[in-house]
Amino acid sequence: PHNEKLLSLKYESLDYDNIENQLFLEEERRMSYMGFRCLEISRWVVCGLIGFLTGLIACFIDIVVEQLAGIKYQVVKENIEKFTEAGGLSISLILWAVLNFTFVMVGAIIVAFFEPIAAGSGIPQIKCYLNGVKIPRVVRLKTLVIKVCGVICSVVGGLAVGKEGPMIHSGAVVAAGVSQGRSTSLKRDFKIFEYFRRDTEKRDFVSAGAAAGVSAAFGAPVGGVLFSLEEGASFWNQMLTWRIFFASMISTFTLNFFLSIYHANPGDLSNPGLINFGRFEGDSVTYNLYEIPLFIAMGAIGGLLGALFNVLNYWLTIFRIRYVHRPCLQVMEAMLVAAVTATVSFTMIYFSNDCQPLGPESTEEYPLQLFCADGEYNSMATAFFNTPERSVRSLFHNQPGTYNPLTLGLFTLTYFFLACWTYGLAVSAGVFIPSLLIGAAWGRLCGILLASITSTSSIWADPGKYALIGAAAQLGGIVRMTLSLTVIMVEATGNVTYGLPIMLVLMTAKIVGDYFEEGLYDIHIKLQSVPFLHWEAPATSHWLTAREVMSSPVTCLNRIEKVGTIVDILSNTSTNHNGFPVVVQPAKLCGLILRSQLIVLLKHKVFVELARSRLTRRKLQLKDFRDAYPRFPPIQSIHVSQDERECMMDLTEFMNPTPYTVPQVTDTLS
Amino acid sequence: PHNEKLLSLKYESLDYDNIENQLFLEEERRMSYMGFRCLEISRWVVCGLIGFLTGLIACFIDIVVEQLAGIKYQVVKENIEKFTEAGGLSISLILWAVLNFTFVMVGAIIVAFFEPIAAGSGIPQIKCYLNGVKIPRVVRLKTLVIKVCGVICSVVGGLAVGKEGPMIHSGAVVAAGVSQGRSTSLKRDFKIFEYFRRDTEKRDFVSAGAAAGVSAAFGAPVGGVLFSLEEGASFWNQMLTWRIFFASMISTFTLNFFLSIYHANPGDLSNPGLINFGRFEGDSVTYNLYEIPLFIAMGAIGGLLGALFNVLNYWLTIFRIRYVHRPCLQVMEAMLVAAVTATVSFTMIYFSNDCQPLGPESTEEYPLQLFCADGEYNSMATAFFNTPERSVRSLFHNQPGTYNPLTLGLFTLTYFFLACWTYGLAVSAGVFIPSLLIGAAWGRLCGILLASITSTSSIWADPGKYALIGAAAQLGGIVRMTLSLTVIMVEATGNVTYGLPIMLVLMTAKIVGDYFEEGLYDIHIKLQSVPFLHWEAPATSHWLTAREVMSSPVTCLNRIEKVGTIVDILSNTSTNHNGFPVVVQPAKLCGLILRSQLIVLLKHKVFVELARSRLTRRKLQLKDFRDAYPRFPPIQSIHVSQDERECMMDLTEFMNPTPYTVPQVTDTLS
Known part of the structure; x- marks a missing residue:
């Protein structure tokens, strides 16, 4: 067996380039030079459309999340401020928990009951699809709708999740839909792009869609292209890559353009992605040669923590597969996680007495005063009482001294377990941002500790760069992506000089992590029993x-x-x-x-x-x-x-008359 | 025939993956799992070495050029200043011409007499090598030495050339040398890396070397990877790409690190490449949606001018092949070009009366006062009396009003013909920087004209961004690279928001240019009668x-x-x-x-x-x-x-027992 x-x-992966039937080959032979040109032009048009629509979806998610989260945090903040002096903060806790609860419930219900494939980040599914394994319903319109609504609910619901991973899935669905020129779900056939109704072409477009998704999520068009190549391609095709790049560019541009209009600052194209790490510039954030071993050590820590995360999540997933497989149970678990997340966050904020002065240039959107003196705010709250994207940016860029080590340590610990528990719930949500957040927290902690150990040298002054390295290490330790992740991080950072450290950190994290456990996506692919073909043949098959x-x-x-x-x-x-x-x-x-x-x-x-x-x-x-x-x-x-x-x-006129053949003794090395 | x-x-391109003989296959079968791991580690070590050495070479070239050019310009400047008032500037001209003359003569003699393959940028040769066509002596140690010395001579000699293209060739030679663990020229065999002594492995390393060269030249590690993939790869291999990226990163880091020490500012890693476009940031350099059609129009101009450049150079090259094939004639032509370049530059500066105030924040290194009032300098001289890299940066970043339109127009015209005449001389030199310079000049001119047409709207205020777009258009029109060039330009600019316009401009330039004439490198490959296999089969072969x-x-x-x-x-x-x-x-x-x-x-x-x-x-x-x-x-x-x-x-034990086979009726489409 x-x-x-x-x-x-092997047959299925043959799809990729040599499976067309005789009818198709005859059509191609009949096709004129102009026909090929027209086809090529329509491919470009489709890629442009894919990029545009993916950018629009990203823009929609971003605006809705920002609006809803804004309302939520404003309501809770006012409530907390009302009750801080008067006592009765438990009412604020209940208010917060109920709000989260409701959003997550809606998100979990639509996913669990209507389209279970929309759960999670969708990256494992897209990896499988690009690998040539068709997972049912993964690129349907319904999946897209549920995914978009689900991710909005789970992010607004305050779970330890991000909205970036799902963008990749969304982009892929958009691509699969647009390129076919029809929607089977809506029973509409536009009679266009009929030529593209076959596996090879569709998969190429899905690659472009996934790239456009990455591009919109991280403002990283080149990273998107490399993601698609890393996950999907076995043959390098110049024109295809160029089209994928086009889709990515259009996607990030569309997002950027519409967000600039939304922020009432049209033409300011400085929001290329859903998450933006902010500029790492200036003297305080350059690194020195002798810091590189430190970075590598942090990479190793990231690998270890990532492996721990993956092992815990693996056990949890096995538990879920055995005992939490009914939709209503899944919804209840999601609601439980929402309530626990709110309670834990509240408790952490409540018992923290890390007060920081609220400077005039402070960028906190929802500073909570709580028991701090006037003109101060609770520093723990900046990490918990915020969308995760904002928290990451704060950790990267806030002034030294904004966080005290205890706050960061406690935050890392709680968020680690919350994120680990959350991944695999029946909600649409990504693991990129929680990973970055955990890593940024302990990375910043490392930076602070280094500064305190080595007296007050100005070199160690900025813990922000350690936050960045920690974030890269943690993310690398969990997902184990290499090439594309480096480029994504570099593009999101906007500073090519961090390329080498990020690369070394990701490599270390991967090597250390792989020693203990596979990457998170690979674990989930394996648990779904998908026969995934990796790049390298398994070592034992070298003699097959x-x-x-x-x-x-x-x-x-x-x-x-x-x-x-x-x-x-x-x-x-x-x-x-x-x-x-x-x-x-x-x-x-x-x-x-x-x-x-x-x-x-x-x-x-x-x-x-x-x-x-x-x-x-x-x-x-x-x-x-x-x-x-x-x-x-x-x-x-x-x-x-x-x-x-x-x-x-x-069968003569329907078979492919020129399949590839190999001699019996061909081995996996040739 | x-x-x-x-x-x-076809047989030769089979090299790429299925040509090993039986002995090799047996060795591979005998190899243990640990053997494969060791091999993989040594591949990484080799790539690291390639990156390091390529970075060092780039650093060496940069420092030597800067020193020699500094001395040259200082001497000439002092001479000019001495004679401006007194009269007798013709002596300065002669001094300048003789200096240029000498450097170029040395450069041309070593190339023409000792290693003619080191002439030009080497990019066509590397393209051929990666395509699977072996050109004799292209990756020899001697070629590297001559190339490095030659490029120093020609840049210091004031020719309209750049030192970036040759870096790609240098990186490739380094890679071919290091990966083989021996030098046949020096008759030294280090008995290491013997496994890599075969076409497949060597070509992979040469890809890495070319990428490291691009990376060092433009501070563009990702661009380097994409360059190698675009030119060399037919199969996408994740580990290989990752290694290429590693070599690129190490290369740019090494260059950056040593240059920072040289500039007495160790740790300031802000010089990632030989050419640096400087940061495009701030409000004045953002673009608007309605500027995109303008950019596309500029792309079309770039395509036209590029095609004109290529046609002229094509005729010139044919002329050279017929009449200037003896080394001494080649040296004489190079010396003629050097003298003419110096004379033309001098004349242009002499007759220009575009005086600009020498502000306190002025970044000109060698401001020539000439006949300008005190506290002013000759603006034409900033374009001619400088290394081309600095001129490009000035055109990108100088304040609006630094150049008047007449200066730019004249400069574009003269430099266009000088660059066209220079490419193909028997000197080591690249065409990237001259192209960028021509494009930046007419691009800035476009920006100034737009600003003057549309009254004084603040949007058009900065001609620097038009200089950038013009540079991209001109370069794209001449070399017709697409994907990798976009990424190189974006990385050199350090601003991802310019990605979309640069991409659109390069596409337009390619489409318009291809309508008239092939790219410059393809022309030279064709003139050397190399049977180059392009990505797409020729249209007429679709039915073969x-x-x-x-x-x-x-x-x-x-x-x-x-x-x-x-x-x-x-x-x-x-x-x-x-x-x-x-x-x-x-x-x-x-x-x-x-x-x-x-x-x-x-x-x-x-x-x-x-x-x-x-x-x-x-x-x-x-x-x-x-x-x-x-x-x-x-x-x-x-x-x-x-x-x-x-x-x-x-032959049984030496042949490859499992070659690929295709049925007779297989066509180029499958």
Whole structure:
């Protein structure tokens, strides 16, 4: 059975470049030079549209979250201020908890009951999709709607989550929708882009959509391109990459442009992403050569903490799979987490007595005075009583001395467990921002400790850069992305000189983390039993040859094959391959035909006998394959009568006549 | 013959991933898991070394150029100041011309007489190398030395050239040298990295070296990675890309670090590249949506001017190939260009009466007063009397009003023709900076004209951003790079919001330019008759099938083949393929063997008869192939006696037993 799986996977990944049927190849041959040009232009148009719509969605999420969170924090703040002197802060706690509770409940209900695939960040699902494994309903319109509403609810609900990961999923759904020129859910077919209704093209566009999502989330167009390449591409195609880059650029530009209008400052294109780390500039934030070992040590800490996070989350997910699989239980768990998050945050703020002066240039949006003296505010509250994005920025850029070490330590500890508990809930939410926040907190703590150990040298004066390094280390330790994450961080930082330290930190975090446990996304992919193909073949397979992974005897079809045989092969669960070699006797390969193609043929009853008897019957065209794409019915739903089973099918004009072949002894190294 | 060429090319590009012989495959199979890990670690070490050395070379070039140019300009400036009042400026002109003359002469002599391949920027040669076409001597140590000295001479000699392009070539040579663990020129073999002595690995490292070169030249590590991918990769490999990125990062960091020490400001890592566009920040340099059509129009102008540049240079190059092919003529032409450049510059400065006040914050290094009033300086001189890098920065960042339109117009015109004449001379020099300079000049001119047309709106106030757009347009119009150039420009600008306009401008410039003429590098590749394989198959080949490009009858070898037959096939110029199918009768493919492998076998006389007769003779090992790599002798130099011609050779254990195969009807679309 293991061999079978590998084989069918191999067939599926063949999708990528050599599976088209004869009809398609003929259409391509007939296509003129101008036809190719038009096609290329429409690809660009589609990518532009993908970028534009993804940017709009990001903009929508950002504005709605900001508005709703603003109202929430304002109400709670006023309430707290009213009751601080008078006593009765428990009422404020209840108010806060109930508000969070309500938002999270709505978010969890729509996800758990209407579209469970919209839970989480969606990055594991998109990784699988780009890897060639189709997960049902992952790029549907309904998923997008639930995702967008869900992420708004969970961020406003004060969970330890971010809105960045879901953008990648949203971008992918937009791409899958736009590129097909129709919506099966809405039953609308615009009769455009019909050429793109096949796996290869659709997957290319989904790559562009994911890149546009990254670009909108982090203001990182190049990072988006590299994310798509890292997750999706096996062949480098210059024009495709260029189009992906175009989609990314349009996406970040659209977001930037509309946000600048929203902030009543049109033309100020300084908000390229949903999260912006702010500028790291000036003398205080440069680093020195001898700090690099420190950064690497922080990378190792990030790797360790990330592995701990992943192990805890792994156990939690196993527990959830066993005991919390009913939607109502999932909703209740989400509500519990919301209530606990609010209570813990409130308690931390309440018992903290870290008061900081409220300077005139202070950028806190909701400073809580609580028991501090007039003109001061509670420093713990800046970390908890804020959207996580703002908290990250505060940790990066606030003046030295804004936080005391105890505050940061307690915050790291609580937020770590809250974030770990939250990831995997039935809500739409990302893990990027919580990771950055945890890392920024302990990173800043490291910076403060270094400054206190080494007397007051001006070099260590700025804990903000340690917050940045810590954030990178923690995020790297959890998700284990490398190339694209470096570029994303560098672009979000807006300072290329931090490239080398961030890179070294991410590498260290990955090496240390991988020693203990896989990355968070890989854990979740594995727990969902998706047969994911990694870049590198597993070490034990280095000596495997093609012969050893092939199933024997070979399931193959004749060029002219009996319908009954085909139906039996497709129905038989032991031959659940995705593609079948077509042979002429004696066993000479002449083509490859896909399961989906066979199903379309059976559905249209393209039988030799019928073709002869009913001459008026129109020939099966490429359009029929495209109309059926991508929701091919299962074989069980196709009724074939006993008479029809005796008919013959001629596969010649539908198979791909030029599949790749490898000799039996080819191994994974070649 | 055309078919032959295509076929042999196909074989050569097969190098990339499936050409190893049986001995190699066996070694890989024997290799343990730890062996693979060690190999991977040494790849990282090599990449780190490549980055470090490339950064050092860039640093060396930068410092030497700055020192020598500083001395030159100081001497000339003092001379001019002495003679301005007294009259006799012609003496200054002669001094300037003679200085330039001398430097350029030295640069041209070493290039023309000792290593002609070191001429130009080296980018076309590296493109070819990464494309799989080996150009002799392109990655030798001698080439590197001549290149470095040559580029110093030509930049200091005041030619219209830059030192950035040659960095890419230098990085590639460093990579080819370091990765092999030996220098054939110095006859030193360090007995390390022997595993990397084969085309696949070497080419991967050369990609990394080219990326490190780009990174050092422009402070653009991500741009470097994308440059390598755009030019070299056909398969995307995550680990390889990650290593390339590492080399790039180390390279820019090394340059930055040593330059900071040189500038007596260690730790100030703000000089990531040889050219730095300076920060584009603040309110005056943001752009508005309605400026984008203007930018696109400028892109079109850039495309037109670029095509004109390329056409002129094409004719000039044809002229040079016909009439200026003797080294001494080449040296004389270079000296002529040097003298003319100095004279033209001097004349332009002399007759210009564009005087600007010398403010206290003025950043001119060598302000020439000439006939201006006290406290003023000649504005034309800032453009000519400076290294081109500084001139570009001045055009980007000087206050509005620093240049008057006439100065800019005249400068554009003269520099355009000077740069066009200079490219292709027998000196080491790049075309990036002259292109940027021409573009920045007319771009700034556009900005000034726009401001004067539309009254004094504050939006148009800053001509610097138009200079940037013009520079991008001109460079894009000349070299026609797209993806990597956008990223390079964005990284050099340090401002991601300029990403979209730069991208649109480069696309427009490419589309408009391609309508008239190919890119400059492609022209030179074509003029050198290199059979370069582009990303996209030519439009007319869309209907070609594999059968049509194969030569017939197939030149193939038997598993056990007569030595005479092999020698004849290798010597026959009509079968100058790079690889030969090995068959068992009747015509069943069982492997592929390369020309170079056959030559090694012949050289070591691995004949069946000899093996039987002399039992003590050691077996041919993988090491023998590696020692011969990469300078395999031509077949003519291998002496095979008449007796030996009758011997047999057993190819079984040396051929690659699992070559890729495609059916005859496969076309270029699949």
